[in-house]
Amino acid sequence: MNIRQMIKENNRLQDAMTPDNLSYYQDMVVYIRSSAVQERQCEELLLEMARRLLDAQDKGKDAKDVFGNDLESYCKEQIERLPKRKGLSALQYHLMIPWIALTWFFFVQAIVGFVTMWAGGPVERMTQVRISTLILIAGGAYVLIHVLMKWMKSDAFKPEAAQRKISARNIGVYVAITVLILVAGVWLGRHLPVLVIAPWVSLFIFLIGLTGTKLLFSTK
Template sequence: MKVKAMIKQNNVLREQMTPSNRSYMEDMILEMRSSRVEAVRAEELLLEAANLMLREQSKGKDAKQIFGEQPGDYFREIIDSIPKRPVRSQWNYYLMISWASLTSLFAVLAIAGLILLWITGSAGIFSQISLFTILLVGAGSVVIIELLMKWLSSLSESDAPKPKPFDLKGLGVYVVIVIIAVFAGAFLENLFPVISISPWVSLILCLGGGLGLKLIFFRS
C-alpha cells in the first residue's frame, strides 16, 4: 500500500476513536513522522497502531492503557534502533546547504549588478558585499533549512494532524529573539570589512559554485 493510501486509511480510523484516544494517536503520528524512520515503514506502524487502538477501545481501554503514558513510548525502541546519519555525511549535507546558498547569493549579485550596470553604468550596491553577509548567509541557511525540514516532516499529505500552534507567550519570545538578531546584525555588520566585487566576478563565482555543486555533491 502506498504512503498516501495509508495516511487516508489512518485518517478514517481516527474518526472512529474517542476524542482523548484520537488526540493521543495524533501525538503518536507527529512523533513518528518527525523521526528517522523511513516513510513507508512509519505509516505501516501507525496504521497497525490505529487498528490496535480501535480493537482495544472496543474493550473499554484508553490510549495510555494500550500504549503507555507518553505517545512516543510505544515506538521508542523502533525509533532508537534507526542509526543516526554519520557525522561526516551530516557535515557534507550542511556544507552543501551553505555552498548552494552562497552560490545563490552571488547569482543575485551578478544578475542584479549586470542589469544595473547596463542601465545606469554602475552596479551600485551590487558591486560590494560585507563579509558579515557572507558568513550570515552561509551559516543562517543551515539553521533555516533544518527548521523548515523539521516542520515539513511533521505534516502529512492530507488532513492528518498538524503541529500545535505557538501560544502567545511562545510567539512573544520568538519576536524578541528576531528583534535582538536584527539589531545584533546591524551592529556586527559594521565590525566586518566590506568587499568590492564586480558583477562579472560574482557571475564567475556563481558559475563556479554551480559547477562545484554538480561535481562534488550531485555526482551520479
C-alpha cells in the same frame, strides 16, 4: 501499497479517530516521521499504530490505554527496532544548511542583478556582496533551523497549554537571536571587505552550489 498510498490510508484512518485520540496520534506522527527510520518502515509503523488505536477505540478505549502515558518512550522503543535511513556524516550534517542557504542567496542575487541590468538600474550596487552578509546568512540559517527542529520535536509530547507557554518563550528567543544577528552584522560590516560579484558569476556560484547539494548531501 506504496508510500503515497500508505499516507493516504493513514489520513483516512485519522478521520475516524475521536478528537482526543487524534491529538495523541498526531503527536506520534510528528515524532516518528522526524526520526531516522526509513520512510517505508515509518509509514508501515504509523498505519499499524492507527489501526490498533481504532480497534481499541471501537471497544471504548483511548490512546493512553493502547500506548501508555509516556508516548515519547513508547515511540522511541518502536523506532529502535526499525531500520534507519542512510544518514549524513556529522560534517555533512553541519555543513548542509549553511551550504543551501548560501546557494539560494546567490540565486536571488543573480536574479536581482539581471533584472536590474534589464531595467537599466544601478548594477554596480547590486553586485556588491558583503562578506559579513554571507557569514550571517550561513550562521543564522544554521542556528534558526536547528533550534526550530529541536523545539518541534520536543514540543510534540507536551500538553497544549505547555506548548502555548513555550511558543511565547520561543518567540522571545527568536527575537533575541534576530537582534544578535543584526548587531553582529553591523559590527562585521565595518571590519570585513565587500566583494564585487557580477550577476552571471552569482548564477554560476548558484549552479555549483546546486550541484554540490546533490553530490555532497544525497543519502542515496
